[in-house]
Amino acid sequence: MNTLEHIAVIPLFEGLSQKHQEDLAAIVVQRVFGRGQSIFSEGDEGNGFYVVVSGRVKVFKLSSEGKEQILHIFGASEPFGEVPVFAGQRFPASAEALEESRVFFFPRKAFVDLIQRDPSLALNMLAVLSRRLRQFTTLVEGLSLKEVPGRLAAYLLYLNEKQGGTNQVTLDISKGQLAGLLGTIPETLSRVLARMSRERLIESKGTRRIHILDRDGLQDLADGGKHLP
Amino acid sequence: MNTLEHIAVIPLFEGLSQKHQEDLAAIVVQRVFGRGQSIFSEGDEGNGFYVVVSGRVKVFKLSSEGKEQILHIFGASEPFGEVPVFAGQRFPASAEALEESRVFFFPRKAFVDLIQRDPSLALNMLAVLSRRLRQFTTLVEGLSLKEVPGRLAAYLLYLNEKQGGTNQVTLDISKGQLAGLLGTIPETLSRVLARMSRERLIESKGTRRIHILDRDGLQDLADGGKHLP
DNA sequence: CGTGGCCTTGATAAAGTTCAAGAGCCGTGG
DNA sequence: CCACGGCTCTTGAACTTTATCAAGGCCACG
Numbered sequence: 001m002n003t004l005e006h007i008a009v010i011p012l013f014e015g016l017s018q019k020h021q022e023d024l025a026a027i028v029v030q031r032v033f034g035r036g037q038s039i040f041s042e043g044d045e046g047n048g049f050y051v052v053v054s055g056r057v058k059v060f061k062l063s064s065e066g067k068e069q070i071l072h073i074f075g076a077s078e079p080f081g082e083v084p085v086f087a088g089q090r091f092p093a094s095a096e097a098l099e100e101s102r103v104f105f106f107p108r109k110a111f112v113d114l115i116q117r118d119p120s121l122a123l124n125m126l127a128v129l130s131r132r133l134r135q136f137t138t139l140v141e142g143l144s145l146k147e148v149p150g151r152l153a154a155y156l157l158y159l160n161e162k163q164g165g166t167n168q169v170t171l172d173i174s175k176g177q178l179a180g181l182l183g184t185i186p187e188t189l190s191r192v193l194a195r196m197s198r199e200r201l202i203e204s205k206g207t208r209r210i211h212i213l214d215r216d217g218l219q220d221l222a223d224g225g226k227h228l229p
Numbered sequence: 230m231n232t233l234e235h236i237a238v239i240p241l242f243e244g245l246s247q248k249h250q251e252d253l254a255a256i257v258v259q260r261v262f263g264r265g266q267s268i269f270s271e272g273d274e275g276n277g278f279y280v281v282v283s284g285r286v287k288v289f290k291l292s293s294e295g296k297e298q299i300l301h302i303f304g305a306s307e308p309f310g311e312v313p314v315f316a317g318q319r320f321p322a323s324a325e326a327l328e329e330s331r332v333f334f335f336p337r338k339a340f341v342d343l344i345q346r347d348p349s350l351a352l353n354m355l356a357v358l359s360r361r362l363r364q365f366t367t368l369v370e371g372l373s374l375k376e377v378p379g380r381l382a383a384y385l386l387y388l389n390e391k392q393g394g395t396n397q398v399t400l401d402i403s404k405g406q407l408a409g410l411l412g413t414i415p416e417t418l419s420r421v422l423a424r425m426s427r428e429r430l431i432e433s434k435g436t437r438r439i440h441i442l443d444r445d446g447l448q449d450l451a452d453g454g455k456h457l458p
Numbered sequence: 459c460g461t462g463g464c465c466t467t468g469a470t471a472a473a474g475t476t477c478a479a480g481a482g483c484c485g486t487g488g
Numbered sequence: 489c490c491a492c493g494g495c496t497c498t499t500g501a502a503c504t505t506t507a508t509c510a511a512g513g514c515c516a517c518g
Binding site: 085134 | 290291292293294296298300311312313314315316317321322341344345346348349351352354355356358359360361362363365366367368369370372373374375412452453
């Protein structure tokens, strides 16, 4: 698959003319990052943004004591690191490859030029940022208004839906990373999973496989329902 | 001040031609909301977005048990409620007037049309959304990685900077609302303020006036520094 | 000058984190 | 093929932070 074909497949670039896609292919820079390798750090200057071609990338914040809050995990064809392109020039968070990952880098100036010439690209980017804002409201809601079991239940249901259908879920990240995504620590996550098993909401099958036994019970938790005494 | 003059003053519309500003003036709808009145609710369909003309508006989420997390407070010339314009059509949060407020409403379709014709409007809107994303990362960082004293300290320093200069800060919202903005409840906020006074970091002068006695101490807290033993 | 809303304070309970130790799993290399 | 070493994950006990419940105090405004 060549560069142009990869670009054609990215939803952000849907609706672009052949010519404009070729313009993008002309300015793009391809890079590869190994597992655990940093892509950018909070406070760095951003002179462009990224799109994941293959692999997975996490964007996160670190506390002064080293705790990590994951903001997003991006997979193939998803853009990240756009904020500095349009507002100020420093990254508000850090990014790191979760596994060996190939990414496109689009330099700021050429990309902004293209946006000015192509309204559909502008609207696509507005849609991307708007969806991101929506996701953030969900994250904030979870952190502020729900407890860990509620956030975990919501995540399991979300994963289950994404993996379409059956009552089986396969975690796509390690439990340590999941803890960071849910705004807690591995110990707490482990205890909550154990409790959910005890209460017959779920059943663990191996390290990364979980059976959903009581979807309604999980839904109650995700909605902030009160726990059984 | 007529409609066109109000529009000319909104940063989002900076750089627009006279003609396009007139187009906006032609599609805008003006509305007034009393203190405590709802502007929209989470889940409502959004067929346009808003700009505050005068007064103040809070955007927030409610938990199933009635706790409120404020996401933003918007003042004059600030746009809000844009997400449904570009992504899906439902509001991810609710909005309510904090005081008697006048707002402009811009219907979705006409506005999107104009964006397609004017790249500078597109870029302005991208900048608005990007700044909003940046603010969210700060909010998430606070909620997940800092304790209440740290968030409060950061807010006081932010307010102090915004109010330019001296060591005196005037709260622009009630303490109950501030608790909602910091992701806590009034009782906890009250206790934290009392503790900061005891430790001579601040001094309360009346209900809404606070003197900053130890800016470095506050900065330490805001950075997640460890508390004095 | 009284009344209601907002704020404060106290006692108690719940949720989550920390620290410490042990168990399970996996890839590597003998 | 098995054993080693290093992770990741789990579990326990103590502690910290925050929420909850319940009064009581303070203004502000009518």
